[in-house]
Amino acid sequence: MSAPVRKEPRKPTPFQMEPAAVALTPKNELSREEKRAKQESAQQEALLREVDDAVRQSDAQAFLDRWGKPLLGLIIIALVRKLEKRAGTYEEHD
Secondary structure, rough: OOOOOOOOOOOHHHHOOOOOOOOOOOOOOHHHHHHHHHHHHHHHHHHHHHHHHHHHHHHHHHHHHHHHHHHHHHHHHHHHHHHHHHOOOOOOOO
């Protein structure tokens, strides 16, 4: 058996010796009026987004009310014909 090898302590790397970085506090240079204007602008934008979403939903509902049943009928007819062709029972009419 050999004698145990004695390891020297690890030398610290230069990175470990540097002090940790500290985040700086943000400088808030906005006045009350600017903060209020910014908040009102954000509220206005949120309101416009809500209205836009409501209009889109209303348009989609109107489209489905008008074309929903005919489109569903066409989809069902297409699926039935495809299944009939697969089964070999489909007859074309002249």
